[in-house]
Amino acid sequence: xxxxxxxxxxxxxxxxxxxxxxxxxxxxxxxxxxxxxxxxxxxxxxxxxxxxxxxxxxxxxxxxxxxxxxxxxxxxxxxxxxxxxx
Numbered sequence: 001x002x003x004x005x006x007x008x009x010x011x012x013x014x015x016x017x018x019x020x021x022x023x024x025x026x027x028x029x030x031x032x033x034x035x036x037x038x039x040x041x042x043x044x045x046x047x048x049x050x051x052x053x054x055x056x057x058x059x060x061x062x063x064x065x066x067x068x069x070x071x072x073x074x075x076x077x078x079x080x081x082x083x084x085x086x
Contacts, residue, residue, distance in 0.1 A: 001080070001084055002080075014066075016066050017066065017067070020065075020066050020067060023035070035062075035063065
């Protein structure tokens with residue numbers, strides 16, 4: 001299993017991660033939460049992604065959850081576990 005470097009271990013947690021549980025709890029209570037996350041991608045979006053968006057019927061294309069997509073995270077975990085067992 002890959003390890004985190006000493007320098008990485010010393011980095012403080014992201015402040016936005018501290019707020020996510022509060023936002024999620026509010027949503028569960030029916031409160032409308034406005035996400036004011038900062039930051040924009042600085043790499044070119046692949047053509048296949050742009051084509052998929054162009055051909056979708058989304059009313060709003062928003063950022064994903066700051067913790068990432070849970071099913072994707074689970075698949076990554078399974079992938080890396082499979083590498084260890086090789």
